[in-house]
Amino acid sequence: MADTKTSSIDVDDPKVPTNTTGESKNDTHFAAERGHVATDQHGHSLVHIDPKVEARLRWKIDLYVVPTVALLYLFCFIDRANVGNAKIAFLERDLGMAGYDYNALLSVFYISYIVFEIPSNIMCKWVGPGWFIPGISLGFGICSLATAFVQTKAQASGVRFLLGIFEAGMMPGIAYYLSRWYRRAELTFRLSLYIVMAPLAGAFGGLLASGILSLDHVGSVRGWRMIFLVEGIITIGLSVIAFFTLTDRPATARWLTAEEQDMAIARVKAERVTTTEVLDAMNVKKLLKGMANPVTFSTALIFLLNNITVQGLAFFLPTIVKTIYPDKSTVTQQLYTVPPYIVGAFFTLLLPLISTLADRRQVFMILSAPTVMIxxxxxLAVDKPQVRYGATFLITSTVYALGPITNSQVSANVISDTSRTSAIALNVMLGNIGGLVSTWSFLPWDAPNYHIGNGLNLATSGTVLVISTLALLWMKQDNRKRESRSVEEELAGLSQQQVQDLDYKNPAFRWHP
Incomplete structure (x- = not known):
């Protein structure tokens, strides 16, 4: 599974012309070459690939690409959220924390996480995901390991700040990386295959934490410190393996034949209007276009609101469960956090799968809100522990699905690789501002009912419903306006580079709701 990794700025290399199976004999090689487009001026694909041949290629890509990034993201989320498991195992007592100290500890992580989001994804494109993703994984694994040895609040805060720097590039980096391999309609479900690791991390993290805490010690390390020690070591091991297994891009994949490399490049390029290469050189104009894109911004705002709930669950579900079942042992309380996450994982795969089959994303953002609101x-309305515990299942059934759906939506509504880099980064950055808000949504003095935190999440889910509905109506209206524009007249006299720099402002481009 090893491959030659080079900077992603080295765009797709032309191959010796070869025949492909089915209808496509020369067009995939032609479209794969740098300098050749794979669409006409109106955005219609010039590439024809036998569906059976393409299905075999897609399955091969699934097997070689998705498992590595999914495992890395699993432990990325575990290393971030295990502080919630450590909290009910007496982390606060041992570090002398009181009042808002725990909330502040969570906030420190998000400060660096947010600040480094966009720079990190730009660096991912410049270095190449094949090196960058394993590199940052190694970094946050070391940070998790170091947390096992902190003795003060200040030391814990410093390590969490570093953890945020390394984890900042993980979610947008993987989303950007997968966009190199998959068509628009295929991407949502593939994103779900790694983002599902977030709820699974909650479930597996709770199981792992309860198992680790059942041990007396690991070496000289005891109590909650064992959680960070064991999980950090596992992350480091996976990161080292990923340096050898993560393939940077189709053109460098040794496990693809020359024909398959051409096909992998051409099929992605065929959805990008008048684009001459899949991996274009860094361009400031395109970076700004990706962030100024109206659909990118509205989707990122939805992800911000949704992430207040998602990250709040990661950090406070153990605490919420403890208030519901205060008489249970710590290990039992950890285990009670597992079932809601299992339900969340199931729907994180199911909803994006339906979205992929329908090639629609916006409607699923709309449909996600009502269950969270309920x-x-x-x-807010019921005090019975069993009812409140049941409510966590309703919430987890849809909130995690918006991770793959929103990232896929911003990816589907830009054209160039560079714009995609900044669009995904902005989406995740705003999402993590929601994570920062979540660290202050469940305050100690508001326990055990947490009216402020629950009321805030009710408000955010209601706002998601409104924004996602308005965005869908706007996309449909703007597409109707674009139908009346003359592509030939508007593009007349422009160079190929100027046309590509238009990105979503190209009159031939259509929004993909």
């Missing part, structure tokens, strides 16, 4: 209404 869940938080139950928290």
């Amino acid at each position: 869940g938080y209404i139950m928290f």
Whole structure:
């Protein structure tokens, strides 16, 4: 599975012309070459590939690309959220924390996480995901390991700040990386295959934490420190393996034949209007176009609001469960956090799968909101522990699915690789501002009912419903306006580079709701 890794700025190399199976004999090689487009001026694909041949290629890519990034993201989320498991295992007591100290510890992580989001994804494109993703994984694994040995609040805060720097590039980096391999309609489900690791991390993290805490010690390390020690070592091991297994891009994949490399490049390029290469050189104009894109911004705002709930669950679900079942042992409380995450994982795969089959994303953002709203209404209106515990299942059934759906949506509504880099980074950056808000949504003095936190999440889910609906109506209206524009007249006299720099402003481009 090893491959030659070079900077992603080295765009797709032309191959010796070869025949492909089915209808496509020369067009995939032609479209794969740098300098050749794979669409006409109106955005219609010039590439024809036998569906059976393409299905075999897609399955091969799935097997070689997705498992590595999914495992890395699993432990990325575990290393971030295990502080919630450590909290109910007496982390606060041992570090002398009181009042808002725990909330502040969570916030420190998000400060660096947010600041480094966009620079990190730009660096991912410049260095190449094949090196960058394993590199940052190694970094946050070391940070998790170091947390096992902190003795003060200041030391814990410093390590969490570093953890945020390394983890900042993980979610947008993997989303950007997968966009190199998959068509628009295929991407949502493939994103779900790694983002599902977030709820699985909650479930597996709870199981792993309860198992680790059942041990008396690991070496000289005891108590909650064992959680960080063991999980950090596992992350480091996976990162080292990823340096050898993560393939940077189709053109350098040794496990693809020359024909398959051409096909992998051509099929992605065929969805990008008048684009002459899949991996273009860094361009400031295109970076700005990716962030100024109206669909990128509205989707990122939805992800911000949604992430207040997602990250709040990661950090506070153990605490919420403890207030529901205060008489249970710490290990039992950890285990009670597992079932809601299992339900979340199931729907994180199911909803993006349906989205992929329908090639629609916006409607799923709309449909995600009502179940979350009902869940938080139950928290606010009912005191019975069983009802509140049931509400967590309603909430987790849709909130995690918006991770793959929103990242896929911003990816689908830009043209160039560079714009995609900044669009995905902005989406995740705003999402993590929501994570920062979540660290202050469940305050100590508001326990055990947490009216402020539950009320805030009810409000954010309601706002998601409104924004996602308005965005869908706007996309449909703007597409109707674009139908009346003359592509030939507007593009007349422009060079190929000027046309490519238009990105979503190209009159031939259509929004993909």
